[in-house]
Amino acid sequence: MRNGPLLAVNDLHVTFGRGERAVHAVRGASFEVAAGETVSLVGESGSGKSVSALSILRLLPSASTARSTGSVLFRGRELMSAPPAELRRIRGNRIAMVFQEPMTSLNPLHSIEKQVTEVMLVHKGLRPAAARRRAIELLERVGLPDPERRLGALPQELSGGQRQRVMIAMALANEPDLLIADEPTTSVDVTVEAQIIQLVKGLQAQLGMALLWITHDLAIVRKISDRVYVMHDGEIKESGTPTEIFERPRHPYTRHLLAAQPRGRSSASRPHAPTVMRVENLRVWFPVKAGLLRRTVDHVKAVDGVSLIIREGETVGVVGESGSGKTTLGLAMLRLIRSRGAIYFQDRDIAAMRASALRPLRCQMQVVFQDPFSSLSPRLTVAQIISEGLFAHGRATEVEQQVSDALLDVGLTPEMKDRYPHEFSGGQRQRIAIARALVLKPKFIVLDEPTSALDMSVQAQIIDLLRALQERHHVAYMLVTHDLKVVRALAHHIVVMRYGAIVEQGPADRVLDQPQEPYTRALMAAAFDLEASDPALVAT
Amino acid sequence: MASRASTLGIAISPLSRRRIESFKANRRGYWSLRVFLVLFGVSLLAELIANDKPLLVRYRGRWYAPVVRVYAETQFGGFFRTEADYRDPEVVRLIEAEGGRMIWPPIRFSYDTHNKDLPPGVAAPSPPSAENWLGTDDQARDVAARLIYGFRISLLFGLILTALGTVIGVAAGAVQGYFGGWIDLLLQRFIEIWSAVPQLFLLIILASVVQPSFWWLLGLLLLFRWMSLVAVVRAEFLRARNFDYVRAARALGVRDRLIIWRHVLPNAMVATLTFVPFNLTGSVTLLTSLDLLGLGLPPGSPSLGEMLNQGHANPQAPWLGMSAFVTLSVMLALLVFVGEALRDAFDPYKTAA
Numbered sequence: 010m011r012n013g014p015l016l017a018v019n020d021l022h023v024t025f026g027r028g029e030r031a032v033h034a035v036r037g038a039s040f041e042v043a044a045g046e047t048v049s050l051v052g053e054s055g056s057g058k059s060v061s062a063l064s065i066l067r068l069l070p071s072a073s074t075a076r077s078t079g080s081v082l083f084r085g086r087e088l089m090s091a092p093p094a095e096l097r098r099i100r101g102n103r104i105a106m107v108f109q110e111p112m113t114s115l116n117p118l119h120s121i122e123k124q125v126t127e128v129m130l131v132h133k134g135l136r137p138a139a140a141r142r143r144a145i146e147l148l149e150r151v152g153l154p155d156p157e158r159r160l161g162a163l164p165q166e167l168s169g170g171q172r173q174r175v176m177i178a179m180a181l182a183n184e185p186d187l188l189i190a191d192e193p194t195t196s197v198d199v200t201v202e203a204q205i206i207q208l209v210k211g212l213q214a215q216l217g218m219a220l221l222w223i224t225h226d227l228a229i230v231r232k233i234s235d236r237v238y239v240m241h242d243g244e245i246k247e248s249g250t251p252t253e254i255f256e257r258p259r260h261p262y263t264r265h266l267l268a269a270q271p272r273g274r275s276s277a278s279r280p281h282a283p284t285v286m287r288v289e290n291l292r293v294w295f296p297v298k299a300g301l302l303r304r305t306v307d308h309v310k311a312v313d314g315v316s317l318i319i320r321e322g323e324t325v326g327v328v329g330e331s332g333s334g335k336t337t338l339g340l341a342m343l344r345l346i347r348s349r350g351a352i353y354f355q356d357r358d359i360a361a362m363r364a365s366a367l368r369p370l371r372c373q374m375q376v377v378f379q380d381p382f383s384s385l386s387p388r389l390t391v392a393q394i395i396s397e398g399l400f401a402h403g404r405a406t407e408v409e410q411q412v413s414d415a416l417l418d419v420g421l422t423p424e425m426k427d428r429y430p431h432e433f434s435g436g437q438r439q440r441i442a443i444a445r446a447l448v449l450k451p452k453f454i455v456l457d458e459p460t461s462a463l464d465m466s467v468q469a470q471i472i473d474l475l476r477a478l479q480e481r482h483h484v485a486y487m488l489v490t491h492d493l494k495v496v497r498a499l500a501h502h503i504v505v506m507r508y509g510a511i512v513e514q515g516p517a518d519r520v521l522d523q524p525q526e527p528y529t530r531a532l533m534a535a536a537f538d539l540e541a542s543d544p545a546l547v548a549t
Numbered sequence: 550m551a552s553r554a555s556t557l558g559i560a561i562s563p564l565s566r567r568r569i570e571s572f573k574a575n576r577r578g579y580w581s582l583r584v585f586l587v588l589f590g591v592s593l594l595a596e597l598i599a600n601d602k603p604l605l606v607r608y609r610g611r612w613y614a615p616v617v618r619v620y621a622e623t624q625f626g627g628f629f630r631t632e633a634d635y636r637d638p639e640v641v642r643l644i645e646a647e648g649g650r651m652i653w654p655p656i657r658f659s660y661d662t663h664n665k666d667l668p669p670g671v672a673a674p675s676p677p678s679a680e681n682w683l684g685t686d687d688q689a690r691d692v693a694a695r696l697i698y699g700f701r702i703s704l705l706f707g708l709i710l711t712a713l714g715t716v717i718g719v720a721a722g723a724v725q726g727y728f729g730g731w732i733d734l735l736l737q738r739f740i741e742i743w744s745a746v747p748q749l750f751l752l753i754i755l756a757s758v759v760q761p762s763f764w765w766l767l768g769l770l771l772l773f774r775w776m777s778l779v780a781v782v783r784a785e786f787l788r789a790r791n792f793d794y795v796r797a798a799r800a801l802g803v804r805d806r807l808i809i810w811r812h813v814l815p816n817a818m819v820a821t822l823t824f825v826p827f828n829l830t831g832s833v834t835l836l837t838s839l840d841l842l843g844l845g846l847p848p849g850s851p852s853l854g855e856m857l858n859q860g861h862a863n864p865q866a867p868w869l870g871m872s873a874f875v876t877l878s879v880m881l882a883l884l885v886f887v888g889e890a891l892r893d894a895f896d897p898y899k900t901a902a
Binding site (some may be wrong): 376 | 792793794796797798799800801802803804807811812815
């Protein structure tokens with residue numbers, strides 16, 4: 010069997026639940042991974058790609074809730090019927106996995122040393138001292154700075170990127186033949202994402218292992234894979250080399266997926282439009298308290314001296330990595346959190362205004378949040394959600410008509426108004442959230458990562474909708490996002506933030522095409538070309 | 550409005566509908582609820598089931614309803630201007646002499662009726678007989694009648710205490726969780742100090758100062774009982790005030806009161822509701838134990854705790870202790886089963902699927 014594929018999955022079916030409620034998550038998926046090859050499994054959420062990966066190692070919950078049939082051959086050995094002892098010998102040893110969320114996949118109670126050496130103690134029977142030496146070597150290899158000192162650290166003392174490096178070190182500890190990476194870069198920043206991809210590809214070349222990369226991100230797929238499988242509704246729709254898939258997609262779903270990338274550019278900028286929102290030297294400092302009397306000893310400067318201007322009908326894109334203070338800035342501008350500095354909304358200083366004086370102005374500045382599942386109250390109907398603001402501002406005349414108009418405005422139908430949020434898809438829910446903001450005819454909307462929680466094919470629709478609404482109503486947007494593709498499609502003006510301060514700002518074309526600051530350049534390279542930059546320049 | 554489900558004009562969200570279905574699917578809990586409601590309903594009509602007055606009296610061509618109205622003995626041709634004692638053979642003779650009739654409830658004793666006609670040689674507490682189905686207690690009062698009244702007063706006490714305690718507790722928890730800061734800090738410290746006050750000593754002191762009535766006792770226990778829910782509600786509010794839809798409502802300019810009422814409270818109520826049946830059993834047990842110690846309801850009240858105490862004092866009369874014990878355990882078991890079913894029905898991990 011030496012010359013067969015390393016891993017061959019044949020006609021895999023996975024079903025959750027029983028009877029009428031059964032969910033057929035994977036329906037007859039077949040794919041192969043040859044030794045030393047990089048294979049991508051790409052699909053949107055709910056396509057069954059992660060479930061397929063988990064069932065390779067039989068890591069799904071117990072047989073009572075999930076049933077899988079089919080065949081999984083690893084080096085010609087059937088894993089579906091393998092006894093538990095044999096499976097344990099393969100897991101973490103011959104086949105290793107890296108998961109999406111580095112925070113929850115590391116045990117917060119154990120030190121890095123304990124977690125990295127565990128696999129070696131279990132599988133190789135190394136003595137603790139030898140395992141420790143090997144752990145340091147591995148952590149050096151995955152580029153964790155100062156590994157000897159970090160051995161005693163707990164996972165929460167490391168950054169997201171560092172934790173993901175530790176996860177990779179653990180996976181590589183026994184030099185596996187196959188590494189399954191389940192969206193390993195989804196929850197890290199773009200610059201870190203580029204570093205992780207570079208690291209894994211480098212290690213793959215050194216160790217000659219095969220890589221099964223599960224992702225929803227087409228840019229990564231194109232960058233790294235030798236072969237691609239496109240998955241949808243639990244079935245493999247199409248497979249081939251990246252060139253075949255991207256240049257000559259045969260299946261309609263693949264074509265749909267490729268067409269769904271955020272596209273288009275914002276309308277022409279209007280430099281003489283009146284200013285809607287202006288902030289000067291805005292600061293949000295969270296006190297750090299210590300000691301018996303909880304005295305303030307220091308501040309976390311989430312936003313530190315930011316000044317910017319937003320004009321009518323324009324979009325200002327605020328980009329930055331997580332922790333750069335961009336969301337905090339948005340909330341502070343709406344006075345949803347306490348801040349210092351001046352905030353002028355239509356030339357009125359709202360920073361010092363009393364809450365009661367501010368309330369009538371609230372209808373003119375609105376917000377749309379990232380997660381459409383948590384931003385709509387599950388107990389209210391769509392009509393109740395959308396009309397809430399109308400009642401709050403005493404504009405409750407012809408409510409039905411206003412709600413219907415708002416629904417039509419965002420591409421939904423008025424018949425939907427008596428339904429509850431859970432009956433809608435993520436994209437539809439985000440449309441409802443936009444309708445809730447729009448019904449008050451605001452002048453200014455903060456869009457806090459409006460597309461990040463959505464599937465990629467829906468992202469493009471929401472972006473098109475936002476652009477159309479801006480042209481129709483001349484609303485000013487402040488677009489907070491980490492996704493530079495979204496910014497490119499919507500923003501007139503870009504503000505790059507880091508550590509709570511503005512690194513660079515200017516017209517969108519200039520910032521995107523000729524970034525001045527080294528940090529901006531690194532961000533652009535990571536986002537558009539997945540090229541890692543000097544670690545000194547960006548966070549790790 | 551076709552897609553909107555409603556029952557009796559009250560809109561039921563699909564979530565609640567799923568919870569009701571999940572509750573009904575738990576057969577033990579659903580049956581317990583039905584049995585409990587029947588028992589509680591019956592006990593509310595205690596006056597019509599166990600009473601020392603007839604339900605209806607036919608006398609000289611007129612109907613009298615002694616259960617609801619007071620008639621003097623003179624109205625039936627007797628001597629005394631006081632209320633007629635229908636168990637008195639003299640009164641019975643007066644009514645029957647005129648060809649009148651009396652329709653009696655199934656049990657011809659109220660909770661405070663002393664059976665003066667125990668057979669010769671039988672002393673109170675008397676064993677079960679055809680007249681006293683579960684025997685009598687040490688003052689010759691009918692045990693079955695006292696059980697029905699005692700069941701009712703225990704439950705009413707528990708329900709009122711739990712309802713008031715829940716309202717106060719939810720309000721206090723809501724204020725703490727939603728506003729946070731100094732209000733939260735001060736109320737938290739107050740609760741810590743207040744919960745350290747020994748309730749039992751306070752009750753003993755009270756018992757020596759005033760005769761504790763139903764409402765006195767309720768008020769005093771309420772002073773401490775409301776704290777049990779505060780922590781849960783506060784935690785729910787702390788969590789919910791950072792939900793995006795609460796933020797969105799604030800951004801819309803909705804007032805705090807309305808945000809609490811419409812967006813945050815429904816979330817907190819789920820956690821609260823699952824605790825309520827257990828709080829109710831706790832309240833019932835509390836009253837029973839106070840009665841057992843003699844610190845509870847005034848003497849003579851029909852109370853399960855007092856009956857348990859009698860059973861303890863009269864080991865030769867096992868019907869006393871057994872009756873109270875069985876009633877109490879059936880009631881508490883039913884409430885716990887209902888509570889469990891309710892808790893499971895509200896469990897998001899069980900209803901989500």
